[in-house]
Amino acid sequence: MNSKTVNEKLHSKTNVEKENIIQAVVVADSFNKTFAPASHCLALLPLVNKKLLDYTLEWLNIAGVNEVIIFCSSHVNEIKQHLSDKVYLSIDIKVLVSEGCYSFGDVMRALDRYAVIRNTFVLLSVDVIGNFNFVPIIEKFKTIQKNDKEISMMTLFKEIGNQRTDLGNNFIVAYNSENRIIHYHVQNSRNLELPLDVVLEQDFVEIRNDLLNPGLAICSDAVPPLFSDNFDFQTINDFIRGMFMNEEIIQSTVYCEILKGNNYVAKVTNWPMYQIVSQDIVRRWTYPIVPDISEKYSYSKNSIYLKNATFSQGCRLGSDIVIGSDTKLKKNVYVHNSIIGCNCLIGNDVIIENSFIFDNVKIDDNSVIRYSVIGHKCHVKKKCVLEKNCILGPLVTLNAESKINNIALISKTSSSSICKLTSFSDGCYVYENSDSEDEEIASLVCEQKIHENNELSSASEWGSSCSVSSSPINLLDDVNIFYNEVIDSLTRGYEDKLKCENLILEINSSRYAYNVTVNEVNYNILRAILSIQMNQEKPTMKEILQHVDSKLKYFTPILRNYIKNEEAQRDCLPAIEDVVFTSDKLKTISPKIIQFLYDKDILSEEIILSWFDDISKNDVHNVKNILIPFIKWLNEAEEESDESD
Amino acid sequence: MPRVKIYQFYLIKTSILNYREVDGSYNVAVAVVNLFKNLVTQEKWNTAKDLINLIKTCGKLLVKELPLQTSAENMIRRMLKIVRDEYTTACHEQEELDIQESLHKIVTSEEEIDDYSKTVAELKDSILDHISEFHMELETSIENITKEAIKHIHTSEIILTIGKSAIVEAFLKEAAKHRKFEVIVCECSPLNYGHNTAISLSQSKIPTTLITDSSIFGIMGRVHKVIIGTHTVMANGGLRAVCGTHSVALAAKYYSVPVIVLAGLYKLSSQYLISHEDKFNQFISPESVLKYSEGILTSLVHVYNPTFDYVPPELVTLFISNAGGHAPSYVYRLLSEMYHQDDNDL
Numbered sequence: 001m002n003s004k005t006v007n008e009k010l011h012s013k014t015n016v017e018k019e020n021i022i023q024a025v026v027v028a029d030s031f032n033k034t035f036a037p038a039s040h041c042l043a044l045l046p047l048v049n050k051k052l053l054d055y056t057l058e059w060l061n062i063a064g065v066n067e068v069i070i071f072c073s074s075h076v077n078e079i080k081q082h083l084s085d086k087v088y089l090s091i092d093i094k095v096l097v098s099e100g101c102y103s104f105g106d107v108m109r110a111l112d113r114y115a116v117i118r119n120t121f122v123l124l125s126v127d128v129i130g131n132f133n134f135v136p137i138i139e140k141f142k143t144i145q146k147n148d149k150e151i152s153m154m155t156l157f158k159e160i161g162n163q164r165t166d167l168g169n170n171f172i173v174a175y176n177s178e179n180r181i182i183h184y185h186v187q188n189s190r191n192l193e194l195p196l197d198v199v200l201e202q203d204f205v206e207i208r209n210d211l212l213n214p215g216l217a218i219c220s221d222a223v224p225p226l227f228s229d230n231f232d233f234q235t236i237n238d239f240i241r242g243m244f245m246n247e248e249i250i251q252s253t254v255y256c257e258i259l260k261g262n263n264y265v266a267k268v269t270n271w272p273m274y275q276i277v278s279q280d281i282v283r284r285w286t287y288p289i290v291p292d293i294s295e296k297y298s299y300s301k302n303s304i305y306l307k308n309a310t311f312s313q314g315c316r317l318g319s320d321i322v323i324g325s326d327t328k329l330k331k332n333v334y335v336h337n338s339i340i341g342c343n344c345l346i347g348n349d350v351i352i353e354n355s356f357i358f359d360n361v362k363i364d365d366n367s368v369i370r371y372s373v374i375g376h377k378c379h380v381k382k383k384c385v386l387e388k389n390c391i392l393g394p395l396v397t398l399n400a401e402s403k404i405n406n407i408a409l410i411s412k413t414s415s416s417s418i419c420k421l422t423s424f425s426d427g428c429y430v431y432e433n434s435d436s437e438d439e440e441i442a443s444l445v446c447e448q449k450i451h452e453n454n455e456l457s458s459a460s461e462w463g464s465s466c467s468v469s470s471s472p473i474n475l476l477d478d479v480n481i482f483y484n485e486v487i488d489s490l491t492r493g494y495e496d497k498l499k500c501e502n503l504i505l506e507i508n509s510s511r512y513a514y515n516v517t518v519n520e521v522n523y524n525i526l527r528a529i530l531s532i533q534m535n536q537e538k539p540t541m542k543e544i545l546q547h548v549d550s551k552l553k554y555f556t557p558i559l560r561n562y563i564k565n566e567e568a569q570r571d572c573l574p575a576i577e578d579v580v581f582t583s584d585k586l587k588t589i590s591p592k593i594i595q596f597l598y599d600k601d602i603l604s605e606e607i608i609l610s611w612f613d614d615i616s617k618n619d620v621h622n623v624k625n626i627l628i629p630f631i632k633w634l635n636e637a638e639e640e641s642d643e644s645d
Numbered sequence: 646m647p648r649v650k651i652y653q654f655y656l657i658k659t660s661i662l663n664y665r666e667v668d669g670s671y672n673v674a675v676a677v678v679n680l681f682k683n684l685v686t687q688e689k690w691n692t693a694k695d696l697i698n699l700i701k702t703c704g705k706l707l708v709k710e711l712p713l714q715t716s717a718e719n720m721i722r723r724m725l726k727i728v729r730d731e732y733t734t735a736c737h738e739q740e741e742l743d744i745q746e747s748l749h750k751i752v753t754s755e756e757e758i759d760d761y762s763k764t765v766a767e768l769k770d771s772i773l774d775h776i777s778e779f780h781m782e783l784e785t786s787i788e789n790i791t792k793e794a795i796k797h798i799h800t801s802e803i804i805l806t807i808g809k810s811a812i813v814e815a816f817l818k819e820a821a822k823h824r825k826f827e828v829i830v831c832e833c834s835p836l837n838y839g840h841n842t843a844i845s846l847s848q849s850k851i852p853t854t855l856i857t858d859s860s861i862f863g864i865m866g867r868v869h870k871v872i873i874g875t876h877t878v879m880a881n882g883g884l885r886a887v888c889g890t891h892s893v894a895l896a897a898k899y900y901s902v903p904v905i906v907l908a909g910l911y912k913l914s915s916q917y918l919i920s921h922e923d924k925f926n927q928f929i930s931p932e933s934v935l936k937y938s939e940g941i942l943t944s945l946v947h948v949y950n951p952t953f954d955y956v957p958p959e960l961v962t963l964f965i966s967n968a969g970g971h972a973p974s975y976v977y978r979l980l981s982e983m984y985h986q987d988d989n990d991l
Contacts, residue, residue, distance in 0.1 A: 016671070020873025087706075089706075089710055091934070131930075157937050158937075159937075160937060160938055160940070161937075161938030161939060161940045162940075163939070163942075164940045164941065174694065202911065210938065261932055261933075262929075262930050262932045262933070264930065264932075264937070276944075279944060283931065283943070283944075283947070283948070284930055284931060284950075285930055285931065285937060285943075287928075287929050287930035288929075293712050293927075298924070302947060303947060319947065406716050520775075550870055
C-alpha cells in the first residue's frame with residue numbers, strides 16, 4: 001500500500017468522526033516581551049532543554065486531542081521549520097497565520113474569520129504546561145451543555161493551596177453548586193468585594209482564592225463569534241468579566257472546573273514562574289512529561305537528569321540538575337539547582353547555581369554564575385561573576401573578569417528597533433524594554449528562591465489572614481497599608497544599609513500590590529523618609545539635624561527615582577507640611593531640609609516659591625517666619641543667576 | 646515522511662495508544678500482535694529482511710510512545726523471532742532447525758550468517774499462520790494459568806497477595822470454585838490498587854482481609870502462600886513488580902513462605918537489571934505522596950514515588966506461566982527459546 005491510499009483512508013476516517021474529534025487551539029504568542037532578551041519567540045523558548053511548543057504538543061498528544069491548530073502571528077517560519085521534523089501520533093497539526101494580531105482577543109476574532117472551529121474546543125496558550133487528559137473534562141462540559149444551552153466556556157483552575165503566594169494566584173472566584181462561576185475578581189488588596197445580590201440568588205456558593213488560573217479553557221463554538229461581537233475583549237479574563245457585566249445582553253454562562261491530584265497545569269508568564277515551572281518539571285509534578293521519559297535522559301537520585309554529558313575530575317553536582325547532551329564539564333565544576341543545555345562547554349572551577357543556561361554556551365575558567373539566565377551561543381570569558389538577575393540574550397560575549405549584577409545584555413546582531421541601546425562592552429549592549437512594567441517583571445528573576453526559605457513564616461501568615469479576609473473588619477485603607485510598608489522597607493534599608501535600587505523594587509511591588517496612584521506614591525515616599533524615627537530618647541537639636549541630613553543623603557537615589565517632574569514635586573511638598581511642620585523640633589530645621597532638596601535638584605526654585613506663596617496665605621503651622629530667611633536667600637540666588645546669565 | 650505516516654496509521658487504528666498507563670499489559674500484548682498482523686498483511690515487502698526492518702522501525706516508534714509497557718517490546722521481539730523462524734524453516738527445510746542448539750554446532754558451523762534477503766515462496770502465509778497460532782496461545786494464556794490453581798491452593802489456606810493483578814484475581818476465583826480459603830490483600834500505597842482487588846474478591850464470596858503495607862511483616866507468619874502478579878519477568882528471573890512486592894518477598898523469605906508468581910510468557914523480557922534508577926523504574930508524580938497544594942513545602946523536599954520494585958530471583962519460589970511451572974533459574978532457557986539473540990537491541 002502506498003502512502004497516498006493511506007492518507008485517503010486517514011481522511012475518510014476523519015470525515016466519519018468529524019463530529020466527535022476534539023480540537024485544540026494553541027496561541028503561539030504572548031503579545032508581550034517578558035522573555036525578550038533571552039528568546040524573541042515565546043513558542044521556541046527553551047524550558048528544561050525543550051521548547052515550550054514541544055511541551056504543549058506532547059501534552060495534547062496524550063490528552064485525547066485529535067486536531068491541534070497553532071495560531072501564530074510572528075516568527076511563523078521558525079515555528080513551521082521547528083514543526084517539520086516532529087512526529088506526533090495522535091494529533092493532526094495545522095498552523096494558521098494571522099499577522100495583524102496584537103492581543104489574544106485579536107486571535108479569537110481571526111479564528112472566527114477562518115471558521116475552523118467545528119465543535120467544542122480546548123483553548124490554551126503555548127506557555128501553558130500540563131499533563132492531564134481532556135476527555136473527561138470535555139464529557140463534563142457536554143453534560144452541562146445538555147442542561148444549560150448557554151454555556152460558552154469552562155475555565156480550568158488548578159488547586160494550589162493558599163500557602164503559595166509565588167504563583168500569581170491573585171484572584172477570587174465564586175461558583176455555585178453546579179460549578180457555574182457567579183463572580184470573578186482579580187484581587188489587588190486583601191479585601192474581597194462580593195456583590196450580595198449575586199450570592200443571594202444561589203443556594204450554595206463556594207468562594208476560593210487558593211487557585212491558579214493558567215488561562216486554559218474548554219470553549220463552545222460560540223466563543224470566537226462572541227469575541228468578534230465584543231471587539232474590546234483582549235484576554236480570557238476580559239471575556240469572563242464581560243459575561244458578568246452584560247449578562248442580560250450576551251446570554252452566556254461560564255463554568256469552572258477545579259483540577260486536583262495528579263493533574264498539573266501552570267503558565268510560564270514571567271521569569272519567576274519560569275523558575276517555578278522548571279523546578280516542578282525537574283521534581284516530576286508534570287509526569288509523564290518529564291525529561292527522562294520524553295527526552296531519554298537518565299534520572300538519578302536528587303533529581304539529577306543527565307544525557308551524554310562528560311565530566312572531569314572533581315566535578316560536584318548538587319540537586320535538581322538537568323544537563324543536556326554532549327555538554328562537557330571540566331575539572332572541579334560545581335553545579336546546583338540549574339538547567340544546562342546541550343553542547344555547552346563549562347571550564348575549570350566554574351560555579352553554577354540556580355541558573356538557566358541554554359544550548360551551545362561556552363563558559364571559561366573560574367567564572368561564577370548565580371541566579372542568571374544565559375541565552376544560547378553566549379560566551380562568558382574567564383573569571384566573570386554574574387550575580388542575581390543577569391539575563392544574557394543570544395550570542396553575547398562577555399569580556400574576561402566582568403562583574404555584573406541585575407542587568408540584561410544583548411548582542412548587536414540580535415538587537416531590534418524597539419530597544420534603546422546602551423553600550424556595555426564591545427559588541428554587547430544593555431537591553432532596556434520600552435515597556436517599563438515588563439522590565440520590572442524581568443528584573444525579578446530568581447530572587448524568589450532566596451526569600452522563599454526565609455519567608456516561610458510570613459507566607460503561612462498570609463494564608464491564614466487570607467482565610468478570614470472575607471470578614472469586613474479591616475480599617476486600614478490601601479494607601480495607609482502602603483505607607484506602612486514603605487516605612488518598614490525604608491527603616492530596614494536604612495538600618496541594614498541596603499541598596500536603594502532594591503528598596504525601589506520593594507516600594508514598586510507594594511505600590512502595585514495596593515494599587516496606589518503615582519501622586520500618592522510621591523507624597524508617601526517623602527513622608528516616610530522624613531518620619532523615620534531616631535533611636536535615641538531625647539535627641540539634641542544637633543543630633544536631629546545630623547539624623548535628618550544622613551537620612552536624606554542616604555535616600556537621595558530613591559527620591560531622584562520618584563520625583564522627576566514638577567507635578568511630582570508638587571505632590572511631595574505636602575509631605576513636608578504634614579511631617580515637618582507638625583513637629584516642633586523638625587519645624588525649626590525645615591529650611592535646612594528644603595535647602596537640601598533644592599541643592600540635590602529634587603525641588604526646583606519655582607515650585608518652592610509658589611508653594612511658599614500658598615502656605616504663607618494661610619499660615620496654619622506658623623512657619624512663615626522660619627522659612628522667610630531661606631526664601632529670601634533663594635530669591636537672591638535666583639536673581640544672581642539671572643544676572644550672570 | 647510518508648513511511649512514518651503509514652506507521653502512524655496502524656498505531657491509531659489499533660488504538661494501542663490508549664494503553665499509556667501501567668496496567669493492562671495483556672491488552673497491550675494482544676493489540677501489538679494485531680498491529681503486526683495488519684502490518685504483515687497490508688504492507689508491501691519482498692524478503693524477510695524487509696519485513697524485519699519494517700517491524701523494527703514501527704516497533705521503535707511504538708516503544709517510544711509506550712515507554713512503560715515492556716510487554717509491547719517483548720511482543721515486537723517475539724514477532725521478529727517468528728519471522729526469522731519461518732524464514733529459516735523455509736530455507737533449510739532439510740537441515741536441523743535450531744543452529745544454536747549446541748555449543749559444538751556453533752563452533753563447527755562454517756555457514757555464513759544469513760542476512761534474510763532471499764526471496765522465499767509463501768513466506769507471508771506461513772508467517773501469518775504462525776502469528777495466528779501465537780495469538781491463540783496469548784488468548785488462552787490466562788485460562789492455562791488459572792487451570793493450575795487447584796494444584797497450588799488447598800483448603801483453609803491463607804493466601805497473601807499485593808496490589809491489583811487480573812491474573813491473580815482470576816486464579817484465586819478459579820480456586821474458590823473448588824476450595825475454601827482466605828485471602829489477605831496488601832493495599833499497596835500510595836496508589837491503593839489493593840482496595841479494588843479486595844472488593845472484587847469479596848464480591849466472589851472469598852473471605853478477604855485488607856491490610857496496610859506496614860503490617861505485611863506482622864501478618865506473614867500466619868500466611869501459607871504468597872501469590873502475586875508481576876509487570877515483567879527479567880532475564881535473570883527477577884521481577885519488576887509493583888512497589889511493595891520486595892518487602893512482601895523479603896518477609897516471606899524470613900518466614901519461609903513460598904512465593905508464587907503468576908505471569909504469562911508475554912511478560913518475559915530480555916532485559917537485565919542494570920541500575921534501579923535508569924530505565925528500570927518509573928518515578929511518577931509525587932502528588933499521591935505529598936500534595937502540590939501543600940504549598941511551600943513541595944519546593945523544600947525531594948519526593949520520590951517509584952512505581953516498581955525489583956525482586957531478586959532468589960526470593961521467588963516458582964513461576965507459573967501458560968507453559969506450566971518453572972523455577973527462576975530456568976527463565977534463561979525460556980528466553981532463548983522465545984527470542985532471537987539478534988533482536989536484543991531493537
